[in-house]
Structures are given as structure tokens and as C-alpha cells.
Amino acid sequence: MSNITVCARFRPLSSKERRDDGDRICIQRIDTETFIFKDEKEEDFTFSFDRVFYEESNQAEVYEFLALPIVRDAVNAINGTIITYGQTGAGKTYSMEGPSVLEVDEKKKGLLPRVVDGIFEHIKSFDEMTKYSIKLSMVEIYMEKVRDLFDLSKDIIQIKESKVQGILLSGATEISVSDASQALQSLSTGIANRAVGETQMNFASSRSHSVYMFTIQKESLGDKRMKAGKLVLVDLAGSEKVEKTGAEGRVLEEAKMINKSLSALGNVINALTCGSGRANHIPYRDSKLTRILQDALGGNSRTAILCCCSPSPSNASESLSTLRFGGRAKHIKSSPRVSCNEDKCAKKHETLFENKDESSDRILNKLRERLDIEDVKLLEELFILEGILFDPYSVEELESDYEDVTSRTISSLQHHVEELVSSVKELKRENRALKARMAAAEKHDTLHKEDAIISNVLRKISGIFSFFFFWGSLSSVEVPK
Ligand SMILES: Nc1ncnc2c1ncn2[C@@H]1O[C@H](COP(=O)(O)OP(=O)(O)OP(=O)(O)O)[C@@H](O)[C@H]1O
Known part of the structure; x- marks a missing residue:
């Protein structure tokens, strides 16, 4: 069975879309997993996903289906990754953060604040013989550079690979968080820093990939065994094609970089789904994004991808390409493992290199x-x-x-x-x-x-x-x- 959960989410029509096209939409629902999509040439395509969230779906439903199983596993040291994909304005950030990570309206809360609540709720259910420590890092990938959102002076974070912990953001700030409100406050600081950085560097958040990384370490006080799970949430940059942005100069360069990293993501997915197993090279190193997501896509993680789309016929070609991306991702097979403590595992892993x-x-x-x-x-x-x-x-x-x-x-x-x-x-x-x-x-x-x-x-x-x-x-x- 595939360990990648792929869902599609259609946001409500925007007021601009309503002005331009009235109430017309390009999807005809069949059920909660399948729908027919009509492209610009009125051609029909049938898509099936693990779950389709139509415009009336609420944030809690998305969290419960897509993220909750991953959160449960992460507190048991199984790595997890949640990715939002789609064109600019399709609802990635709304799904990931909600109106704000500090949003108090329960209905509006996005995946991030719910994941934070979920982690701390699950931790509470363990007995006093289990000790947890949670660390949070937050980076942004812009123009193939990884920037620390907790410390803007660290603007070239290296991605390294450890024998035991897998992919690491070397030198990135890790904030220890002991409860949900502290974690949300830290996330909010990172998001505010992102805005500052963007203004300084003159770009919009839709042009960068945001990566939120929780490291959850679980120690059993009885036998002193230590396990660690990594939970990574990624809000990707807009996936629209360069031509559509009408971009020039620097903006064109940004768009090309985004397309390059999203194409690299597509190539990794293609290699993982089409590979024969033997002599199949997976090009993780072709972009910072795919390198960071290597663990997630290549086997050692439970992964969920939310393909965010506009239901408007005016965005049909971008939505179709998002849905096709999700369709390919559905075929990736991975097998997550419990990560273990560095000391105990180091020796075992020495031989692997x-x-x-x-x-x-x-x-x-x-x-x-x-x-x-x-x-x-x-x-x-x-x-x-x-x-x-x-x-x-x-x-x-x-x-x-x-x-x-x-x-x-x-x-x-x-x-x-x-x-x-x-x-x-x-x-x-x-x-x-x-x-x-x-x-x-x-x-x-x-x-x-x-x-x-x-x-x-x-x-x-x-x-x-x-x-x-x-x-x-x-x-x-x-x-x-
Ligand atoms: N499911 C939804 N329900 C209600 N409003 C939504 C929904 N999804 C998105 N929106 C609204 O649509 C607009 C665009 O959404 P959002 O900013 O999340 O897009 P995005 O894909 O993150 O774009 P960008 O790439 O620019 O960050 C926002 O005003 C948001 O509030």
C-alpha cells in the first residue's frame, strides 16, 4: 500500500472569478473521492484521490483526514511530511496556516496550529515514564537558498545528511517548545520574520517554499531508549507556469527557480513511480526542495500532499496540472520506519555507507x-x-x-x-x-x-x-x- 496520501481541495470561487465567470465551475463531483474535471477545451478528465475536499469542506475535516494520522505516528517516532501544492491563490497558505497561526476561531484554524495542538495532546496521553522534547525549525527556500526564519542572518543554511537522522538543516535555529502556545508563538515569529525578509528582499511569500520542521524526541525513562520523529510541513511556492505570470527580469528569474524546483519535485516523483528498482537514480540533489524532502518521498516518512485548486474555468489549465501532479504522486510507494537514537544506531549504520x-x-x-x-x-x-x-x-x-x-x-x-x-x-x-x-x-x-x-x-x-x-x-x- 502506498504511504502517500494525496487529496485535492477546491476553495470557493473568489469574487474576481465570480465577476469574470459567474458561478461556473470546472468540476462535477461524483463522490468524496472522485470528480470529473472539465478543461479549457471542455474535455472531461476523471480524477480519484484519497479524499476530495470541495468548497464547503472545513479546516477540521482536512486536518482529521490528512494530518491527524501523521501526527499520531510522529509522536511515535515515525517521520511525517505534509505538503500543500498548487498555483498562487489556490488556498495552500489558507489550508496550511489558516488566516493566521494564532487564529482563535476553531473553524478557521489551519493545519499548522492543529498539528501543534495534536502533537501536545498526544504527548499528554503518555504516562510519566515517557519524556518528550520538541524542537522547531523554520526555513524558507528562495532562489535555491535556504534561509533561517528564526534568524534572518543565517541566510545560507546547508542541507546535510546524517546516518541516523536523515536529512538535516545544518546550523538552522532549533527552538525548544514545551507547550502548544509556545510553539504557536514561535511559528508566528517565524512567519513575521518571513514577511520582513520578503520586504527587505522584495519578493512575496508565494515565490518561496516555507518549511516548518518539528523534531519530536521520545525517551522511555524505564529502559532509557530514545526515539525521534521528524514532522515536516511544507507550503510550496505557486506552481503556475512562467508564461502565465507575465514576468520579466528578477520576477522571471524567481519564477524560473520555482519552476525548476517544482519540476525537480515532479522528476523525483516520476523517478520514484516509474523506476524499475534496479539502477534507478532518484534526482533528489537537483534542488534544495527535493533534497529537504528526500526522506519524505524516498521511503522513510508518511507523507500527505494536499493539491489545492481553484474551481474556476479561468484557472482550469493550472488546476489540471496540479491534479496531474497529485495523480502521479499517488503512485509513490514508501515504507516509513521508526527512527532511533543516534548512539544506539550509529554503529549499525556505519556499515551502510x-x-x-x-x-x-x-x-x-x-x-x-x-x-x-x-x-x-x-x-x-x-x-x-x-x-x-x-x-x-x-x-x-x-x-x-x-x-x-x-x-x-x-x-x-x-x-x-x-x-x-x-x-x-x-x-x-x-x-x-x-x-x-x-x-x-x-x-x-x-x-x-x-x-x-x-x-x-x-x-x-x-x-x-x-x-x-x-x-x-x-x-x-x-x-x-
Ligand atoms: N478553503 C477556503 N475557504 C475559504 N477561503 C479560502 C479557501 N482557500 C483559500 N481561500 C482564500 O483564497 C485566497 C487565496 O488563498 P491562499 O493565500 O491560501 O492561496 P495560496 O495558494 O497560498 O497562494 P500563495 O501561493 O500566494 O501563497 C485567500 O484570500 C484565502 O483566504
């Missing part, structure tokens, strides 16, 4: 020492059959691939062992049956031999008797004198 071919050779060489050449060949075939040949180009995928290889090899071997055990049982049964038949045959053979001897003896005895009888009859014949 060798080249994939080296890993493969190392495993096979070790097996050659123990197994005969035929078995190793068989195992090699098994690796190929299971799609476990290694791609040396995506070293960054090693960790998840390695675990994938191990678990698939183990389950494959378990399967083979089970088959062998049942063949052994079958052979034993056959063996017992054969022995029984042999014993019966031997018995039969002995009896047969005994019978033959007896009948032979009887034949001889009757021969002797016949002789005496014949002799007697001869001697009793009276010879005429």
Missing part, C-alpha cells in the same frame, strides 16, 4: 566462505529476482536500501527455509512409506521362498511315494508259473 556494489560483494564473499559455489549462485539469482541489485549512483539511498535488502532477503530466505522444511517432511513421509513397502515386499519374498521350498519338498516326497507305490504294485504282480 559503503558503496552498494561493495555491500553486495561483501555479502556474497562471506557466503562463499560458508556455502558452496552453487548456493552462492542461487543467492545471487535471488537478489536479482528480488530487485536487490545495488545502484551505485544513489549512495544516499543506501540506508533504506540496505534495510530493504536485509528484510527482503530474510523473508525470502525464511520462505525458502519453510519450503525446505515442508519438502523434508514430505521426503520423510515418502521414506517411511517406502520402508514399509520394502518390509512388506521382503516379507512376501521370504514367504514365497518358504512356499517354494515346501512345495519342492512336497513334490519330492510325492515323487518318492509314487515310486514306492509303483514299485509295490510291480512286486505284487503275480508272475504266471
